Amino acid sequence: MPDMFPLRRFVSESAAADLLQQVRWRDGVECPRCRSDLTVRNGSYRVYQRYLCKNCGRTFNDKTDTIFAHSKLKLKEWYFTIYVFLRFNTSIRQIEAELNLSYRTVRLRVERFAKALDAPSITLSGPVEIDEVYVSAGKKGRERDRESRSRGLSTRGRGSYAGDKPPVFTLVDRGSDDRYVVPAKSADESTIRLLLENHDEESLTVYTDGFRAYEPLEEDDAFTRKYVVHGDGEYADGDIHVNTCESHASLTRRWLSPHRGVSKDKLTPYLRAFQLRRELYRKPGEEALKLALNAVL
Numbered sequence: 001m002p003d004m005f006p007l008r009r010f011v012s013e014s015a016a017a018d019l020l021q022q023v024r025w026r027d028g029v030e031c032p033r034c035r036s037d038l039t040v041r042n043g044s045y046r047v048y049q050r051y052l053c054k055n056c057g058r059t060f061n062d063k064t065d066t067i068f069a070h071s072k073l074k075l076k077e078w079y080f081t082i083y084v085f086l087r088f089n090t091s092i093r094q095i096e097a098e099l100n101l102s103y104r105t106v107r108l109r110v111e112r113f114a115k116a117l118d119a120p121s122i123t124l125s126g127p128v129e130i131d132e133v134y135v136s137a138g139k140k141g142r143e144r145d146r147e148s149r150s151r152g153l154s155t156r157g158r159g160s161y162a163g164d165k166p167p168v169f170t171l172v173d174r175g176s177d178d179r180y181v182v183p184a185k186s187a188d189e190s191t192i193r194l195l196l197e198n199h200d201e202e203s204l205t206v207y208t209d210g211f212r213a214y215e216p217l218e219e220d221d222a223f224t225r226k227y228v229v230h231g232d233g234e235y236a237d238g239d240i241h242v243n244t245c246e247s248h249a250s251l252t253r254r255w256l257s258p259h260r261g262v263s264k265d266k267l268t269p270y271l272r273a274f275q276l277r278r279e280l281y282r283k284p285g286e287e288a289l290k291l292a293l294n295a296v297l
């Protein structure tokens with residue numbers, strides 16, 4: 001059962017090290033300093049393989065220059081943390097209890113992992129739904145907007161980044177079925193243009209609601225904007241709706257909910273992790289773990 005819950009990677013440090021080796025050097029070992037592939041095996045550092053670069057003389061091991069280097073956590077603990085965080089939407093408190101580590105240690109590792117994730121590159125085939133919600137995310141992440149209907153995420157709250165209620169855009173590309181959740185400093189025209197910038201179609205069809213920041217798209221040949229006005233009790237007009245955005249936003253809300261402490265400056269890494277979660281969603285355990293590692297190497 002090699003593809004199921006990758007248990008042995010969480011119990012054996014050398015099995016964990018083997019996996020890192022497999023993923024990191026899948027195209028061959030490369031010196032982290034000079035990028036040369038003229039390397040030879042050179043003993044080991046604990047259970048991690050060590051190498052010597054014959055080009056620049058540097059020695060390094062499987063963990064060198066990765067987020068796992070110089071860490072108090074063992075690799076297997078890192079893997080377990082990353083895995084349950086991504087797959088099971090587990091709170092830091094729960095992981096802390098499972099591993100008997102401090103809250104701070106687990107939180108810092110989760111955040112180091114999430115910060116190492118790249119921004120999703122958005123290329124749209126269209127048609128595209130776009131919508132925004134406002135997330136209550138204070139400096140400490142504990143502030144709540146009393147007016148918001150739902151906890152954490154509310155629609156059309158007229159929030160602002162400065163007011164600790166940054167807008168989060170949801171894009172659904174109906175052409176590719178890709179979804180993106182991107183926090184922004186403000187819900188304005190230039191942000192919207194940036195999000196929709198990369199598209200194949202000459203004129204990208206964009207479905208929105210009646211929010212005014214989308215209006216300038218109508219005067220631009222690069223876009224065909226179609227919209228529904230929620231205030232008028234109109235939620236869908238055939239294909240014209242942002243319902244998929246709304247359901248994706250509610251998944252986002254669920255994703256953030258065990259992490260009540262997420263502050264606005266950490267929203268981006270947490271939402272990148274959510275993006276990765278979706279990419280791993282239907283993958284078997286071992287493969288999901290490999291992809292998660294690959295995303296931060």
Ligand SMILES: [Zn+2]
Nearest residue numbers: 031034053056
């Ligand atoms: Zn080198």
